Amino acid sequence: MSFNPAASTRKAGPPTAFINARIVDPETNRDEPGGLFMKDGVIADLGPHLRRNAPEGAKVVDCKGKLLCPGLIDAQVFTGEPGYEHRETLKTASHSAAAGGVTTMIVMPDTDPVIDQVSLVDFIQRRARDNAIVNILTMAATTKGLKGEEMTEIGLLKRAGAVAFSNGKTSIANTRVMKNVLLYARDFGALIVHHTEDPFLAGAGAMNSGEVATRLGLPGIPKMAEIITLERDVRLVEMTGGRYHAATITCPESLAIIRHAKARGLPVSCGVSINHLTLNENDIGSYRTFLKVRPPLRKEDDRAAMVAAVANGEIDTIVSSHDPQDADVKRRPFAEAADGAAGLETLLAAALRLHHSGDVALPTLLRPLTVNAAKLFGLPSGRLQKGAPADIILVDIDEPWVVNKDLLRSRSKNSPFDEAKMQGRVLRTIVGGETVHEFSAPDRR
Amino acid sequence: MASTAQKSAKSLSHRHLLSTEKLTAPEIEFLLDLADKNADSPPQAEKRREVLRGRAHINLFFESSTRTQASFELAAKRLGADVLNMNVSTSSVTKGETLIDTAITLNAMRPDIIVVRHHAAGAVELLSQKVDCSVVNAGDGAHQHPTQALLDALTIRRAKGRISGLTVAICGDILHSRVARSNINVLNTLGARVRLIAPSTLLPANPERLGAEVFTDMWKGIDGVDVVMMLRLQRERMESSYVPSTREYFHFFGLDHEKLARAKPDALVMHPGPMNRGVEIASTIADDPRSVIREQVEMGVAVRMAVLEALAMNLPKK
Secondary structure: OOOHHHHHHHHOOOOEEEEEEEEEEEEOOEEEEEEEEEEEEEEEEEHHHOOOOOOOOOOOEEEOOOOOOEEEEEEEOOOOOOOOOOOOOOHHHHHHHHHHHHHEEEOOOOOOOOOHHHHHHHHHHHHHHHEEEOOEEEEEEEEEHHHHOOOOOHHHHHHHHOOOOOOOOOOOOOHHHHHHHHHHHHHHHHHHEOOOHHHHOOOOEEEEHHHHHHHOOOOOEHHHHHHHHHHHHHHHHHHHEEEEEEEEOOOHHHHHHHHHHHOOOOOOOEEEEEEHHHOOHHHOOOOOOOHOOOOOHHHHHHHHHHHHHOOOOOEEEEEOOOOOOHHHHHHHHHOOOOOOOOOOOOOOHHHHHHHHHHOOOOOOHHHHOHHOOOOHHOOOOOOOOOEEEEEEEEEEEEEEOOOOOOOOOOOOOOOOOOOOEEEEEEEEEEEEEEEEEOOOOOOOO | HHHHHHHOOOOOOOOEEEOOOOOOOOHHHHHHHHHHHHOOOOOOOHHHHHHHOOOEEEEEEEEOOHHHHHHHHHHHHHHHOOOEEEEHHHHHHHHHHOHHHHHHHOOOOOOEEEEEEOOOOOHHHHHHOOHHHHHEEEEEEOOOOOOHHHHHHHHHHHHHOOOOOOOEEEEEOOOOOOOHHHHHHHHHOOOEEEEEEEEEEHOOOHHHHOOOOOEHHHHHOOOOOOEEEEEEOOOOHHHOOOOOOOOHHHHHHEOOOHHOOOOOOEEEEEOOOOOEEEEOOOHHHHHHOEEEEHHHHHHHHHHHHHHHHHHHOOOOOO
């Protein structure tokens, strides 16, 4: 198993007992008052017996009944390193992640240069080890330069530590190339993560196709662009047996394809971005470019269907799809503005909306944010279990706050949630036994 | 069946040699025995020049080839034939003549044997239907290359003393390989066990139906084999997304010392040539004592002489 070297070189804090906590482990469905004891960077013990009694010699943290759960694993994070460091570096992204309760982030290969070579995977791992405060893993490009033409060295890249392969923000349009990628990846047990959007059908579209786009006079992206590519991909999985994860789906039609594929026993899974669970196309209002994302925000019915799918466990991963963009590329006419929304720091708070609205139970909500991703990418974290890495967060799920983009730690401020009311705040983030973030009000760093 | 398989026939029951599929074990043994004699007798033996004396032998190569064409030419000349090499680039083919018209034109010249290589599978068989002489397939697309399989079998038989019971791994671009398809037939017919080793992208559909065990992990596929037969990987395969790079290909599917150590200690290493050193085979292994790649070339002439001789037996007397 490949794992971030940062975890091994991080110095674990002193043996610490978290007592008087609400312990939630999404893997085992545990949700009970109790405590957790960590030592040498791993979870040494947990359970109701530690609620009041800390092991001798341990530093004691009274959680005051707040939520203690695994740190989030964010399976889709775009940074600007290398190539666009003015937007985000691995370091700034990791600080944003820590503040948001994300203890492991998987960074995408859409950089300059594209992460399509062994030496570049190595570069990301070294930079992460030296500069980041959370675990950083990388996906490597599926095709050279993300051009969708020639596959990358999937075998050697996987060996170097790439946890999966992605064509980034673009779909592989050439069906033969996609077939060969899935077939070849199968030999190595490599996971192919794919953005599903037919580039020809999407064309120059700027937002979801429909009434809102029509009224705004913006070219639309039909959701069929997503559905057709996903359907094709699933047929190719059927043909090749390759492991496949649809990066972010947005509509019930896509969900039906995934459901049907799983029922047939195909190695298929899907993710959804937090944006598509909490926002819809109406939020674009009068051309708010911070809500211009890819895939585009859909209708309210689509969003509601995605939330229902989280509630019944059909969504495998919830990702921030954190995509920092600076003012230069965002302050433009809507159709010309860059896609992407910052989201690492608001991921958990936004996700808790689904819990507070009564739609999704807490362990069910945390599963696609933690252990599901761990299983998909073969990571030991994402669960509260003896021997698992002490990647843990302490959360006050009720604390109200208002997002102020200027206080976000990301180097880019393109949050679609600016000025939004949130309920739920990360109090402490622990990575490998070390506290990397602690909330202190007023939070002005 | 096993006992009759070892017996050799007295002649070939075909007018053409188009494929290894229809060859019986006695026929293959007959050809190998004949070739064995050729290999052991002095190359300039005057007596053999009578075999094809006065016969017209045409090498018709639509696809460029150096070694196969030279090998056939030498074989035919040693048997006393009049050899004509048709250079396709200067022939009427480039002027738009169809394959069938070419066949009819050549047939009018009353040749006795035509050796054909063509880039399209089935082209040689099509041509054979339009001529009155014997036709030898020197490679048609990804379909067949019978004389290569026969010379490989002869090389193995001479080195190992037998073919029956051996395990032979064929490794590389099976999808595009006529050598693999021809060899699978011959080796299976002679009682060897065949393994195919390739990334899934370089395997045809249902490869196991060819009568072989299939491996996508070379370390497993090569385990305990008697013979390792490497195939050439063409550079074009990288551009068409069959494999990512020569570096990765060599790492996982190239024959190096580490992987070869898994085969039997006395395993033979073979390659139909031309080799890409450092792509499918490490340079030091190509020159290793276990390599019989040079012998394969030598056996090429002997086998082609045997094939021509066997076909000549069936030609009408002059």
